[in-house]
Amino acid sequence: MHGVLVVAVACTAAVLAVLGAGAVHRDVGPVRARLSLVLASGGGTHVALPPVGRLTMDTHSGPLALRVGVQDVDLPAARGLLTGAVPREDLVRDVGADVRSALRALALRSTAVALLAGALACAVVFRDPRAVAVGVAAVLAGLAATGAVVAATARPQAITRPTYTGLLAQAPALVGAARNARTDFGAYSERLAQLASDVTRLYARLQALPETSTGDSTRLLWISDVHNNPQAYSLVRTLVAQYDVRAVVDTGDSTDLGTDVENRQLAGIADLPVPYLWVRGNHDSAATQAYLAALPNVRVLDDGATTQVAGLRFAGTGDPRFTPVKRLQEAPGAAAAELARAGQALARAVDDSPEPVDVALVHEPAMAPPLHGHVPLVLDGHVHERRSRTREGTLELTQGSSGGAGLRMLDGGRTRPLEVSVLHFDPATRALVAVDEITVAGLGEQRVVVERRPVSSYGSAQEAG
Structure with missing residues (x-):
């Protein structure tokens, strides 16, 4: 029992000391950072960027997480970085x-x-050299076990998939250029350098320094299921x-009932x-x-129509059903068969297109299988x-509600976040x-989360978002 108490005292003192006095301050490129360890069952790396938010990366499993606080930026070095005076x-x-x-x-x-x-705590509490040695x-x-867990679960590639929370x-x-998602995971120093550049660019921007643009991908904004929520279009304008x-891609359900009053708000x-x-x-x-x-800038895709935008070819068709109010009765399987037929017709249009189609747009997931x-x-x-x-070499992505399920949530419905996505395409391939x-908390809240997902992270199994 005495030995257990000694171990408890030593380990408790060690943990408290590490949390309270274990931090170091170091320069990482032009960024001055404070590094510390904190207790966290999920582990990971958390980069605090006051006053704008934080980045989280799943770099390892617990029991300790690495916390990095950006404290300052060397402005002369930042200018050299942003102007290209510092070679990559x-x-x-x-x-x-x-x-x-x-x-x-x-x-x-x-x-x-x-x-x-640990040694001092045991010396003060037990006043016994043997207790100090045991402690x-x-x-x-404990340190060796913690180090072994970190080493065994190390995921340096996680820096290519940051989650941003903040403004x-x-x-x-802060999420960086899309090319980071394609970086060889073994050569992650490139992403570390890019992250340092992104942080520097952010703080330089806050200091009114000139900024640069990476521009390495073709970016499209994708929304769906706005359901009359004007907050969604405000968000769209900001993200554009x-x-x-x-371009903006919208996979439908802009309204609830399709009335003239609703149409005018578009x-x-x-x-x-x-x-x-x-x-x-x-x-x-x-x-x-x-x-x-x-509307002059809108391209409606229906009945297998195709269009070219930003070097990409799209094909799409509208939902074959108009069901603003749930049908009281419907023959079993009738809806599924109707949706499947619409998907099959779009697949034929894709096959018949004189130019390869890069993206197919439908509203309901039940329309997608014929396109695989x-x-x-x-x-x-x-x-x-x-x-x-x-499935069959086709990646199918389903969007959440970009309108937080619409204004119906004001009438006793469950508040949902607004979910939109920025799609990055390789302009060459x-x-x-x-x-x-991108997830934005619902009405009255300001929390924003941006998670970068490389296309390789989408597995073959169905995933709930």
């Missing part, structure tokens, strides 16, 4: 070395602080500007400075489709939650390379 190769080399040095310093300081605290041994064993305006700078997207789409691709949802009437088709194997990417919505699946999944 030098930045990659220097940042990689700085990170390794900082992590070594953190490990050494934390180890020393833990051992010293130090217990702390050493929406800073998301593009901040991400410099080439007039603001005409003010967007980019093309707007749209397919009809089951809540959108023929009148809604006609209204949108008359005919087109690289299918986008749909309807179910108000993010999903994905890969026209292939999807990454998706920024």
Whole structure:
């Protein structure tokens, strides 16, 4: 029993000492950072960027997480970085070395602080050299076990998939360029350098310094199931500007009932400075489709129509059903068969297209299976939650509700976040390379999360978003 108490005292003192006095301050490129360890069952790396938010990366499993706080930026060095005076190769080399040095310093300081605290605690409490020796041994064993867990679960590739939480305006700078998602995971120093550049660019922007643009991908904004929520279109306008997207893709259910009153609130789409691709949802009437088709920048895709935007070819068809109010009776399987027939007709149109189709647009996931194997990417919505699946070489992505399920939530419905995505395509191959999944908390809230997902992260099984 005495031995258990000794171990408990030593380990408790060691943990408290590491949390309280284990931090180190180091320069990582032009960024001055504070590195510390905190208790966290999920582990990971958390980069605090006051006052704009934080980045989280699933770099390892618990029991300790790495916390990095950006404290300052060397402005002369930042100017050299942003103007190109610092060669990229030098930045990659220097940042990689700085990170390794900082992590070594953190490990050494934390180890020393833990051992010293464990020894002192045992000496003060038990006043027995043997207790001190047992306590130090217990702390050493705990440190070794923790290090083994971190080493065994290390995922350096996680820095290519950051999750950003904070102010929406800073998301593009912090999530970084889409090419990071395609980086060889073994050569992650490149991403560390890019992250240092992104942080520097952010703070330089806040200091009114000139900024640069990576512009390495063709970006499209994808929304679905707005259901009359004007907040969604405000978000669209913001993202079109901040991400410099080439077009907006909308997979339907812009309205609830498809009435003339609802249609008129879509007039603001005409003010967007980019093309707007749209397919009809089951809540959108023929009148809604006609209204949108008359707007100068809207391209309605129906009955297998195709269009070229930003170097990509799209094909789409509207939902064959108009069901703004749930049918009281419906023959079993009738809806599924009708949706499947619409998908089959679109698949034939894709096959008959004189140019290869890159993206197919439908509203309901039940319309997508006939398209598997005919087109690289299918986008749909309807179910108000993010999903994905890969079948026969086709990636199918399902969007959540970009309107937070619409204004119906004001009438006792459950508040949902607004979910939109920025799709990154390789301009040379026209292939999807990454998706920024953006989630904005519902009415009255300001929380924003942006998660970068490389296309390789979407598995073959159905995923709930």
